[in-house]
Amino acid sequence: MNEILKNIVTRRSVRKFSSKAIPEDVLNDIITAVLYAPSAMNTQYWQLTVIKNEDMLERLQKAVGKALDRPDYHRFYGAPVFIVVTVPEDYRHGAVDTACVLQNMFLAAHSLGVGSVWINQLRDCYDKTEVRAIMTEAGIPENHICFGCAAIGYADCELPADRENKGIVKTVE
Template structure:
């Protein structure tokens, strides 16, 4: 098995991070792998906002708390009520991906860019996790000031975000479904 395949199979969603920040070199490699992701007609309709500032991370966390509290899902509401609530599991870096709303492949393009960063993170011994709620905090024009602070370009919609940092613990492999493949020969 080659190293790329090993990395893909070894990557897990990390939900426990140490406070240690990524190095500038690590961050720059992650972003470069995102920029080199495939995109429909090579439009590269993405924008990446890297958040490492603790106050901004706190504002994002509180906005996500509101989303979870209004989700109608008891487990999410209970999680959001906790004093220690951290939507990104206290990861020191959050990368928000927003895509041009006019580009019909934008959502897929943004997702593969995120996955490139997750795999690159694993290959560098870092942890990562897709954090969905961050892409919901601007729905209906909410949190406009925060949107400005994150410098999301006009006409771009957040589609997802990734938490990145050093793993505080190794995650267990989540079970995989059987019978999801059809091979026609």
């Protein structure tokens, strides 16, 4: 198996991060990989909002927890960086483009020793007043909606060496 394939099969979601910052050059490499994600008709309509500000992350955590009635909602597993991917609300390929963006991000991060996990909760509450106010403060356009976010940072836990694969593969010859 070549190094790219090994990187794909060894990536795992990380759900406990250390507070260690991601060096700027490493984060920039991850973002560069995202810039090359495919998008329908090459629209690249998405916006990445990279939040490192601890005060904003805490406020966002609280706002999400409140909006979803989950007072114990985690601070994005303690990740030092939280990336909100948003797309225009009237763009029909927003969900799938977001998935391409996030997969590029996760694989790039893993190749650089940085852990990651998809965070789905903003999808269910981006339109709630308190959450939207923080998104606006972070520079996210009002007409943008969210299908997924990423928590990234250095893992503070062991990751499973392998996992069960349940997807169906059929070959017709």
